[in-house]
Every structure is written in structure tokens, then in C-alpha cells.
Amino acid sequence: MNPQTLYDKLWQAHVVYAEDDGTTALYIDRHLVHEVTSPQAFEGLRLAGRKPWRVSSIVATADHNTPTDHWDEGIKDPISRIQVETLDENMRAVGSKAYFPFRDLRQGIVHVIGPENGATLPGMTVVCGDSHTSTHGAFGCLAFGIGTSEVEHVLATQTLLAKKTKNMLVSVDGTIPLGVTAKDIALAVIGRIGTAGGTGKSIEFAGSAIRALSMEGRMTLCNMAIEAGARAGMVAVDEVTINYLKGLPFAPSADVWDRAVAYWRTLHSDPDAHFDCVVRIDAAGILPQVTWGTSPEMVVTVEDRVPDPDKEKDATRREGMERALQYMGLKPNMPITDILIDKVFIGSCTNSRIEDLRAAATVVRGKRIAENVKLALVVPGSGLIKVQAEKEGLDRIFKDAGFEWREPGCSMCLAMNADRLEHGERCASTSNRNFEGRQGAGGRTHLVSPAMAAAAAIAGHFVDVRQWR
Amino acid sequence: MEKFTVHKGLVVPLDRANVDTDAIIPKQFLKSIKRSGFGPNLFDAWRYLDTGEPGKPNEGRPLNPDFVLNKPQYRGASILLARENFGCGSSREHAPWALGDFGFRVVIAPSYADIFFNNCFQNGLLPIVLKATEVDRLFNDAAVNLGFQLLVDLSAQTVAYADDSHHFRFEVDVFRKFCLLNGLDDIGLTLRHTEQIKTFEEKRKLDQPWLF
Numbered sequence A: 001m002n003p004q005t006l007y008d009k010l011w012q013a014h015v016v017y018a019e020d021d022g023t024t025a026l027y028i029d030r031h032l033v034h035e036v037t038s039p040q041a042f043e044g045l046r047l048a049g050r051k052p053w054r055v056s057s058i059v060a061t062a063d064h065n066t067p068t069d070h071w072d073e074g075i076k077d078p079i080s081r082i083q084v085e086t087l088d089e090n091m092r093a094v095g096s097k098a099y100f101p102f103r104d105l106r107q108g109i110v111h112v113i114g115p116e117n118g119a120t121l122p123g124m125t126v127v128c129g130d131s132h133t134s135t136h137g138a139f140g141c142l143a144f145g146i147g148t149s150e151v152e153h154v155l156a157t158q159t160l161l162a163k164k165t166k167n168m169l170v171s172v173d174g175t176i177p178l179g180v181t182a183k184d185i186a187l188a189v190i191g192r193i194g195t196a197g198g199t200g201k202s203i204e205f206a207g208s209a210i211r212a213l214s215m216e217g218r219m220t221l222c223n224m225a226i227e228a229g230a231r232a233g234m235v236a237v238d239e240v241t242i243n244y245l246k247g248l249p250f251a252p253s254a255d256v257w258d259r260a261v262a263y264w265r266t267l268h269s270d271p272d273a274h275f276d277c278v279v280r281i282d283a284a285g286i287l288p289q290v291t292w293g294t295s296p297e298m299v300v301t302v303e304d305r306v307p308d309p310d311k312e313k314d315a316t317r318r319e320g321m322e323r324a325l326q327y328m329g330l331k332p333n334m335p336i337t338d339i340l341i342d343k344v345f346i347g348s349c350t351n352s353r354i355e356d357l358r359a360a361a362t363v364v365r366g367k368r369i370a371e372n373v374k375l376a377l378v379v380p381g382s383g384l385i386k387v388q389a390e391k392e393g394l395d396r397i398f399k400d401a402g403f404e405w406r407e408p409g410c411s412m413c414l415a416m417n418a419d420r421l422e423h424g425e426r427c428a429s430t431s432n433r434n435f436e437g438r439q440g441a442g443g444r445t446h447l448v449s450p451a452m453a454a455a456a457a458i459a460g461h462f463v464d465v466r467q468w469r
Numbered sequence B: 001m002e003k004f005t006v007h008k009g010l011v012v013p014l015d016r017a018n019v020d021t022d023a024i025i026p027k028q029f030l031k032s033i034k035r036s037g038f039g040p041n042l043f044d045a046w047r048y049l050d051t052g053e054p055g056k057p058n059e060g061r062p063l064n065p066d067f068v069l070n071k072p073q074y075r076g077a078s079i080l081l082a083r084e085n086f087g088c089g090s091s092r093e094h095a096p097w098a099l100g101d102f103g104f105r106v107v108i109a110p111s112y113a114d115i116f117f118n119n120c121f122q123n124g125l126l127p128i129v130l131k132a133t134e135v136d137r138l139f140n141d142a143a144v145n146l147g148f149q150l151l152v153d154l155s156a157q158t159v160a161y162a163d164d165s166h167h168f169r170f171e172v173d174v175f176r177k178f179c180l181l182n183g184l185d186d187i188g189l190t191l192r193h194t195e196q197i198k199t200f201e202e203k204r205k206l207d208q209p210w211l212f
Helices: A006-012 A039-047 A078-094 A110-116 A131-139 A148-157 A182-193 A215-228 A239-245 A254-264 A315-328 A354-364 A383-391 A394-400 A450-459 B027-031 B094-102 B114-121 B132-144 B174-182 B186-191 B194-207
Strands: A015-018 A024-027 A030-033 A058-061 A098-100 A125-128 A142-145 A159-162 A166-173 A201-206 A232-234 A277-282 A289-291 A299-301 A343-346 A375-378 A426-429 A444-447 B006-013 B079-081 B106-109 B126-129 B149-153 B158-161 B167-169
Touching (some): A006 A142, A006 A201, A015 B194, A024 B194, A058 A110, A110 A125, A110 A131, A131 A142, A131 A215, A131 A232, A142 A232, A148 B114, A148 B186, A166 A182, A182 A215, A182 A289, A182 A299, A215 A232, A215 A239, A215 A354, A239 A254, A343 A354, A343 A450, A354 A383, A426 A450, B006 B106, B027 B094, B094 B114, B106 B149, B114 B126, B114 B174
Parallel strands (some): A030 A125, A058 A098, A125 A142, A166 A277, A343 A375, B106 B126
Antiparallel strands (some): A289 A444, B006 B149, B149 B158, B158 B167
């Protein structure tokens, strides 16, 4: 047999049938559901008189709309409340493998709760009506975001119609410098290949720097594969993957565990497998990253200055840069470390896991947020992470430094709840998108790692966390 | 789903790259549990000078006169001309819902983000990929010709000038084309393969029981 990539193997293992033009029905193992992109799908199913094919594939939670404070008061926004209650009703009506509703101890961001409960397993196809489903590829899964019509299709048929993408390898070799994280790798990759660099491709992240990442780090990296335009991001299974999964509630146990592990160990690209596109990056050269514009590809290192559009030759790109600088309220050539911030957000499906909170807490321990920082939020990715962080005393460290310690949810990553930027406010954010208005109409987002966001909160402006004392 | 066969319409040029789905329909409108009614809030942050909220009436809101969709010569446009990587970011199908609700039937761009591209086909909205040079030409012609119209023929896979002076050919997946031309619901088509899905699933249960 020809050598196969990890993507080839995952694809082939899920083909139910294929049309002549290559359109393929892929079997879906895990369907993650949240309140925003599912109501129309459940309604469509009902109107057509159809039933879900296999409810045991469904793991659901409410995360996008839920408030992160005053949980005792419920959801105050009536429109958000209706959407969350609609999910409650749909879950009651159809059933699921697991549903973690608002205020449940195990509630949290859909891409955090799947993995932490062992509901995301190697070799699975994982879909969700959310672009950041690419996160789950960290486990050697084929995981991608889908639209609501496709959510309905998966509910009704347990399959998704898709065409095979190209194979792309991003190999990061060597050792990342101290203070540099998976988030910086992700932003550096996007800076290199652009937000459309992965379009029509599935990216496998490989190389010694990726092998050295924890599962949390790999999730951060795969999470941002969609910001590079990729259909999916993935990392091969290794001991780190297997050790992470052992003992999790929905992971296999006893002798089934051994069978599963034996299969999982085959989930890597074969030597000499063909990739349509290869990008190699020297890990040692990656520095802490800070975005300056309104697209994740508009990124530089903390040592750099804000780029100058006058130096860009391509007209469309130049206009894009000028528009971005105007929106961001930045001047060309100013040092990144001179950018003052108003708010800080540590959270999101990119960076809200325990490792992220530990990294941020290490930076802020014994310090206070700067006077010009109006609000610094820490939003754990799930109830379980919140409990773990509190056990470790991280909540105390954050609160003593002037941060607000909140309840889990998507929060200010997309600002569907009350957590948002006001017009013109500037935020150091550990989330994944710096689009215009993403964190609130007129808000200005700079994407950074948790440690960089924490340091910016203390200093009041961006600082190089490698020099943090 | 509404059939798509031939469509003739006015072209509106949106001359910026990497238009994301947050821009197409901002997050506050995603709280709706319906598929319709998003048109008035399409490109909300660019189209209006104030911030829209769900439930807030859109009539009488101050319009941004500089935004292309607000220019009188593009009123009634049904073909959106866009730049590369259109529809990037969030998977929200509310983006094609909003474009369709506004009155668009066709988007023309040199490239799209994958999820948005798939979502369009589910909603009778045809995303056409043309070469960058062809798109440049369309932008130029849309800028100088008032009332610039195009004729899109899905069956023939062509985009033609209304005066028939130029034709561009585009590619489209055979299956997608078939579904659009016939207005077919692909769930119904997939369910014709119910036995195959069941057989696949039974085998999977034996091979990998931990997945069930």
C-alpha cells in the first residue's frame, strides 16, 4: 500500500460511499452541539419529520451566550436566554451522550469539555457547528467546523458530505525559546502562510517542537488551524496523547483500552507519505507574537514595530493595511511595546485551559494590574478547569492582582454575552480572532499568548515576556 | 431549497480582501433561533453608523453613505463581487442566510473560505470562483459602468456580460450543481443510502466499540 498521511488514514476510515465527482459521505463519530448554531437544525429536523440518527454521538453544552458572572441571577438577556433554553428543550426531546447545561459543574466551552471528558478520541471524526472544531485534531482526529444545514445533515444521517482536501505539513523543529508558547507557534505559522494559506487543505503539525507540546498546547495550535484557512488541523497520536486520555470519563477502559490504544498508535503519517505542500519552521526562531491589525495574519513579534503600508507593493494588501491601522488606531513604525491597552481577556477555546491559566498566574503573582487597565478578565474554559485552578490557588493570585475571576464560557472572545469591548477600547486577548468588532463594536483586539496578555495587564502595554521579572 | 438555474442581476463591488463572517453578520444577531430576517443586518457595522441590536428596528438608523451597498446605483443588486478569501472566520451559516435574505443569489470572488463556501450551496446562493484577473476586470467594469449587470448560467457554468461582450467559465462540483439546479435537499439524497450507512456503522461498532 502507498504510504499514507494521517489525514489520508482518517479520511479513508470514514468513507461510507462516494459520488463520481468525489463528494463523499463521511461517517461522523462525535457531534458536538452548542446553542447558537443548532436551533435551526433541530427545527429543520422536526419540520421534515426526521429523527436524529444516533443520539449517543451527541455531546452538548451552552457556552456562547452564557454570562460569566452572577450565575445565581440566570441569563438576563431575554434573547440569549431563549436560545439557551431552546438547547435545553432540544436535548430533553432528543437525548444525547452527555449534556452539560448552563451552571452544570462540567459546563464549559464546547472545545474544552469534549477533550477533558474523553469525548474526543483519536481516530474519530468530530464535527460541530463552530469553526474552532479544528481544536480536536490535537488528538489525531479528523475534526472540522460545519454550518447549520450540515449540523442538520449529521443529525439526520450521521454522515457529512465532503470532498477530500489536499495534505499540508507544517513541521516545526527544534526547541521553542522560554516564554514562547503554542499560541506563538500558531500565530507565527499564520503570519507565514496567511489566513488563506490552508484553504482547501488539512494541516498536520509535526516536528520535534510539536511533539514537545502538551495536549493543551496541541489543542491551541490545532484550534488556530482554521485561522490559517485550513479545513482541519491535526497532530499524530503519541504517548502524550495516550497518557492524557487514560482514565477520562468517556475514554475506553479495561481491555477495550488496550485495543483502542493499539489502533491509536497507527494514527500517524507513514514515512515518505506525500504532502502536497510542506512548510518548515525553525522553532528556535519563534518569538512572542502580537497581532497589530484586523486579521490574524497581521502579526509581528513583540520586538517589532507596527508595519508601514508605504512599504507594501501590492495595492489590495496596502489598502487592507491602511484600513486596519485606521481601525486599530495605530501609527506605522511605532514599537509594539509602546501600545497601551485598556482591557485584558484571558480565556476562549484557544487559551483557557489549566496550563494557560498557570502560565498567566506565574506572570502576575504578587503584582497589580496597571492603572490604565480598566478590566482584566480570566474566564476558565470549563467548570472543571475552574475547580482545578481554585485548588491550585490560581484564582487568588489573579484576584489579588486585580483580575476578575469569572465563570466558564466563550465570553469576550466573540462577545455574545455581556463581556465586551466598548468602542475604541484596546484589548490584549488570548482569543483567536482580531476581526473588526469581534470583541465588541469598534473594539480593538491584539492576539497574544496567556503569558503575554498577563504581562500586558501588569505593565499596561505590551512587554516581552521573555524579559519578565 | 430554492432552485438555481439562470440568474441575471445587478453587480455590487465590495473591494476588500478577507471579508470575514463576523463582518457579514455580527455576533449579536446570532442569538436568533430562526433562519430568516438577517438581511437588514447584513454588514451591519459597515452599513450603519450606529450599532445594531437584535430586536431594534432598522428603519431610520443612520446609514453609512460611503459603504457600497448604500450607494443608490447599487440598490437592488443581487450579485456580490468580492475579493479573495471571502467568508473567512466563523462557521456561522447566518452569513449566507443574511446575504440571501438581503437579495443576493450569487457571489463572485477569486477564492472563499471553505466552510462559508459549503454553507452557500445549502441555501441556493451560488459562490462562483473566477480567476483573479477576471475578477479584476469585473471590478473595473462595475466601477465605470452604471447599472453593470451579469448573466449567470449554472447549467452552462458561465458568467456573461449583459451585452454578451464577455464570457467567463467557472467550475462547480457535479453533485453541488445537480442539487442547486434541482433545488434538492441533500439530506433526502443521503438517506437514500440508509442501508450503506447502517452497514458501515455496524462494522464500526465491531471494530471500534469504544466509539459507541
